[in-house]
Structures are given as structure tokens and as C-alpha cells.
Amino acid sequence: MRFAYFGFPHIGGTYSVFRHLHAGLAPHGIDLRWLGYGPAAHRAANGAYFRSQQDLGLVAGRPDDDDRAGTEAMIEAIEREGFDGVFVNVAADRVQTNCIRYLPSRILRVMIVHNITPGTYAAALAIRDHVHATVGVSDRIRADLVSRHGFDDGRTMVIPNGIEAADVARSPRGGGEEALRLLFLGRIDDQAKGVLWLPRILQEIPDPVTLTVTGDGPDFARFKRSCDGTAGFVRCLGAVAPTSVGALLAEHDVLIMPSRFEGFPVTLVEAMAAGCVPVASLLRGVTDMAVQDGRNGRLFPVGDVKAAAQAVIGLARDRAALARMSGQASATARELFGVGLMADRYRALLDRVAEARPAIAAPIDLARWRFPPGLRDGLRTYLPTPVKNGLRMLRERYA
Structure with missing residues (x-):
């Protein structure tokens, strides 16, 4: 099987997950490649800093593509490269997150939710019905998604990030x-x-x-x-x-x-x-x-x-x-929290989804492309940062 991992080489947790998954899934016959989009992805793909990672993935489209063109380029790259499925890091990039809603039906898709913020949850909800499975990287994320945002208990699991x-x-x-x-x-x-x-x-x-x-x-x-x-x-x-x-x-x-x-x-x-x-x-x-x-x-x-x-x-x-x-x-x-355990959990998830695909929403025609609620700026976006920080602290201390 061949999977695309939405993202590109950078210093950060989501790319660390890619590196570990790429190595951990390979012995199981799963070829995982990063798939980037946008100016930063082009810089990473062509710069010297991440040279060791450049052969592990590719960039879709051109640096100056607008959001819709970027979506089209992502889908074209997935088809051209023969990917069987994709991992989307929800809210890491709103174009890539939104792309999930337009993918051909044959593509397996797994959403990974990396944060506990309301904005991240809103983005996850925007594509919830277009993915076969959802991974929360912590117990808190899974519990929030199932209890507060209507995610299916049987299709939402916890796989913590692993380390080598x-x-x-x-x-x-x-x-x-x-x-x-x-x-x-x-x-x-x-x-x-x-x-x-x-x-x-x-x-x-x-x-x-x-x-x-x-x-x-x-x-x-x-x-x-x-x-x-x-x-x-x-x-x-x-x-x-x-x-x-x-x-x-x-x-x-x-x-x-x-x-x-x-x-x-x-x-x-x-x-x-x-x-x-x-x-x-x-x-x-x-x-x-x-x-x-x-x-x-x-x-x-x-x-x-x-x-x-x-x-x-x-x-x-x-x-x-x-x-x-x-x-x-x-x-x-x-x-x-070893990377081997993380990879084994993802492999088991992919095997289960491939054997018995859950029903998901039909792909949306690209002619109807738009950002849905959850991937657009909401009212919370305009709150002053001190207010948002205060709300977060209250939630963590007293919720």
C-alpha cells in the first residue's frame, strides 16, 4: 500500500510523526510519503536544510497557486502517484484539510488530530464525515471529539506520538x-x-x-x-x-x-x-x-x-x-511511547479500515469548491489574545 502524509519537512511535531511512521510502516509493506503544498513546502523541498528528507516526498502545484488551484494540484498528485490513501493532519493547513472533501471515493483517508484547541476541533468537525477513521494523539482529544463533537466511538481512537x-x-x-x-x-x-x-x-x-x-x-x-x-x-x-x-x-x-x-x-x-x-x-x-x-x-x-x-x-x-x-x-x-508501538497501532488501523471500509460522505464536486465552517475564520479568531489565554487557563484549571 502507498500512502500520502499531508505536510512537508519542517522542525515540528507533525513532521516528527511522519519520520517515525515512514520508518515504522515500511517493514509492513506500507510506503509512506509526505505530500506538501504552498510556498513553504516548495522552499523545504528545494532548500539545503532538509536535503535528507527531499526524496521521501513531493510538492504539489506551484508556489503561487491560489487555494482552489492548490486543491486541484493535491488531488492530481494523489492520482498521478497512485496513492491508496492519505493521512491529513487536521488544521495544519486548511487547504490540505479541505482537500479531503473532494478526494475520489477509492482513497482511504485517516484524520490525525494533534491539538486540543476549539479551532482544531472545529476543523476536524468540518471533515469528520469524509474520513474513514480519526486518530487523536491523546486521550483528551478522543474524549472531546466523541463526547462533544459527535465523532463515532468505533472509528475514533487514540494513538500517542512515539519516539525512537x-x-x-x-x-x-x-x-x-x-x-x-x-x-x-x-x-x-x-x-x-x-x-x-x-x-x-x-x-x-x-x-x-x-x-x-x-x-x-x-x-x-x-x-x-x-x-x-x-x-x-x-x-x-x-x-x-x-x-x-x-x-x-x-x-x-x-x-x-x-x-x-x-x-x-x-x-x-x-x-x-x-x-x-x-x-x-x-x-x-x-x-x-x-x-x-x-x-x-x-x-x-x-x-x-x-x-x-x-x-x-x-x-x-x-x-x-x-x-x-x-x-x-x-x-x-x-x-x-516507542515508535514501534505507534507504528504497529497505525498499521493495525490501516488493515482494519482497508478490510471493512466504513461508509463516508460522497466526494464533493470541485466545481463546488469552498471552505466550510470550521475552516474559515470564526468569531473566536477575533478575540484578543489575552482573552483567549484567560479562557484557556480557566478551562484547564476548572473544567
């Missing part, structure tokens, strides 16, 4: 009394990742600690300004290559993740596999799938900088607890 544990070396933690080494690894985006809480967390910690911040994003400049007064304690490395992540994790004691929302963060599990103890926001059905508070990491209420600081202080002052949690974190990640 063999690529992550574990280093012992907790042996010394030097400053605790904290690491933030991810997109520098306060709306999702809560990065502007990091300096406030540091201010609540009297013990010697250092913080390394790696990544890039829209709030990088704001974050650096917010770190005034922390010279010597915070270093910003900017974006790092995926090949450097293992070494970074090995050099740090604690991964700090003050996110407002996630789907199922690969970074969290990679850190745990390396023995880097997570101190993360409690996102029900997401971070607590991997982190058991006090056993293999620490969880704190979203936005509670004092609780986050207390978790770090506890690890800084009790290095035996740090060492114990480090070992438990590594064991959890390697036993429960």
Missing part, C-alpha cells in the same frame, strides 16, 4: 549539588507554550538554577526582553537542528513546559526517555498520559508560576528524588 528511544541516550541525574539545569525546548510562542511565564517562574526560585531556551517563534524578541535582569541564568540558543536535541537533553536535569495547550508533545516524551525530568503544565488527558506527578515528573496547574517554581525547588533540594524520577521517566517513555 534508541536515538535518545539516558544520562544519570541527581549526583551533584551544582545549579539545577533547566531546559525549555520548543516554539517560542506565548499563546501556546506560555514562554513569558518562564522569567516569572525563575523569579520565584531562590536556589541556584540555569535555564537554556532553545527554539524560535513569534515571541522570541518579547521573551528576550522579559529576561532582563536574569543575565547569567538564562541563555537563548535559538533554533537547533533535530540532531542536536539528544545532546541538549543529556546536558540538562529538568525540562520545563508551561504550555497552555498541547496535543501530545513529542518533546516531553523525548526528554523523559533521556532522563530529563519534566516539570509541565497539567493538561488533563494530555501531559498526565505520560507524567505521574511525583513519580516520574511534576505537574502544576496551568499558569501557576508559584507551583511551577515549587516543583523546581523540590528537585533542586532533593537530588535523590531527582535521580529516582529520572529513572522512572526514562522507563515510562521507553516502555509506553
